[in-house]
Amino acid sequence: MSRSIVCFRGLLFVLMLLGGVGARTAVAQDDTPTADDIAAEVTGDGQEGDKNAVQVADEVQVDPINSDQRIETRLQEIMEATGWFTDPEVKVDRGVAFLSGTSDTKSHRDWAEATAIKTSDVVAVVNRLKVAELPLWNFAPAIASLKQLGRETTGVLPLVLVALAVAILSYFLARVGAGLTRWFTRSRIDSSLLRQVVGNVVGVLIFIIGVYVALRVSGLTRLAVTLLGGTGLVGLALGFAFRDIAENYLASILISLNHPFRVGDLIEVEGAKGFVRKVTTRGTVLNTLDGNQIQMPNSTVYKGKIINYTATPLSRRDFTVGIGFEDSIVEAQEFVMSVLDDHIGVVNDPAPIAIVESLGSATVNLRVYYWFDQTTHSPLKVSSSVIRLVKQKLTEAGISMPDEARELVFPRGVPVQMVEQLPAAPPALPEKSQPAEEPTTSVGEGDLGAEQTEVLRATEDDETVEGEANLIA
Missing domain, CATH: 2.30.30.60 (SH3 type barrels.)
Known part of the structure; x- marks a missing residue:
């Protein structure tokens, strides 16, 4: 019985001892960051990592029995194979990897550190890699971009050629469509400008559809949608910019219609x-x-x-003539009307008239109205001929056309000379010669034709x- 108790106590002591050691080991393992944690921190696997970091393999396999020399050789081969490092050198001492050399970029430097930490039996990494400093005038990125652009251009060149062919074809189809539209509307729309506008609208619509198809074929779908969506905005902007031109163009359409x-x-x-x-x-x-x-x-x-x-073909003209107070107004009107009735440039319907307009200081003013055909006669020439003939007719009839009365002022008085003997009879006035009858048209007036031609x-x-x-x- 006593021996059993002693054995039981000994077994319990051993278990307690083993449990303490395991607990201390677990605590130590919890306090020490793992290789995955270090790799995640270095490569940016966490939320705060660099988005441009190079992807790292989950695990680099080595033979089960590793040594510092085998790890060192394996990492050395990997770094040399990438071509990202200049004079790379790897040293491993009791599971700690020392990396040295020069890296072309910072992301490749971080990649080397993350790759080494994920290698089997590597417990820590000392990264002594340096990032190569770029020269002040470095054209390598620009050259690389040009090469990449050249490769992309070569890749899309067939699509661009097809799109160009579609655009050219749509242009000719637009011209044909515009011409056919003008031809079909020739008998329906009288205005040539309106026919031209309708044809242009049809042609522009066909061309826009063709350009949209060309952009879709070339892979520029977003640009095609933007083009169609921005057509209205572009039209609105152009409308404000060329408002006067658009207003004149619209006015020309309305003039051609009205x-x-x-x-x-x-x-x-x-x-x-x-x-x-x-x-x-x-x-x-x-x-x-x-x-x-x-x-x-x-x-x-x-x-x-x-x-x-x-x-309208007929137009009315007028003029004023003044006669003396002692003359008969009715006779003067008859003489004026006789001239108008016989004149070749004056029409009888509507009939001409001669009315008393006003009483002047020395004359009775008659206003004469008459109509003439302006499509065949000149208003200036007919007016000249009518006034000339009226003056001639009134002169022949003995109707005076006096000037307006004038008041003469003599500030120094009027000198008077006494005549001792008056003549027996006043001297006779010279007789007036009868004026020759004037023709309806004169050399200055010509044939009374209109000036339009x-x-x-x-x-x-x-x-x-x-x-x-x-x-x-």
Whole structure:
């Protein structure tokens, strides 16, 4: 019995001794960082590691029975095989690896340390590797980037060629589509400018679709989506930048649709008067009666007050004639009306009139109104001929046309000379010769024809209006 107790106590003592040693060993192992922890800290496997760190193998296999010499040889071969190190040297002393030499980058230096710590039977690593300092003028990265770019360009060159072919084909299809659209709308749309605009819209849509397909073929899908999405923004920006140009272009479309005037019409816009020569997408060209050229923006023409003198064939003119107070107004009106009725440039419907306008200080003023066909007669020439003939008719009838009365002031008085004997009879006045009957037209007035043909013929050699289509031809 006593022997059993003694044996039991001895066994219990041994177990307690072994348990204490194991506990101390476990505590020591918990306090000492493992190789994986060191590798993770060095290579950046944790959250705070470098994202560009080189990946390290989980374990480097060596023969089961390792020695310092075998570990040293294995690590030396690995570092030399990479080509990342200059004069690499590995020394292992009782499981501690000493690394020396020069590394080309810091990431490769960390990689060597992590690789050594993961090698079997290596308990610690002393990293003495130095990072090579790059020269001040180092073109190696640029050359490497150019080489990489060249390889990538060579790889995508077939796609670029196909995309270019698709873009060229879409351009020709756009032109054909625009031409066909103008041809189909020729009988439906009278305005040439509107047909051109519709054709251009169809052509642009076809070309944009072709460019989108070309970008998709070349692999630039994101750029294609950006192009389609940014078309509206680009159009809006261009609209603000070229607002005046867009306004003139839109005004030209409206002018070609509304037809407020045609080529050859005599119009007046914002004080500018002349014959319409041409209307382009930018402006309206006028030729004045003096032969000068006026170019006005279409927006100004469309928004301004337009006076079209040739919109209707008939036009009315007037002038004033004064007769003496002692003369018969009715007779003067009859003489004036006889001239207007017989004149070739004056029309009878509407009928001309001669009315009393006012009483002057020395005359009774008659206002004469008459109508004429301005498509065949000149307003200036007809007015000249009518006034000349009215004056001749009134003179022949003995109706005076006195000047306005004037008051004469003599500050030093009027000298008077006494005549001793008056003549028996006053001297006779010379007889007036009867004036010859004047013709309806004179040399100065010509044939009373309109100036439109003459002005347009005089300015037909103007080269500044050539080269662009006339929208109201």
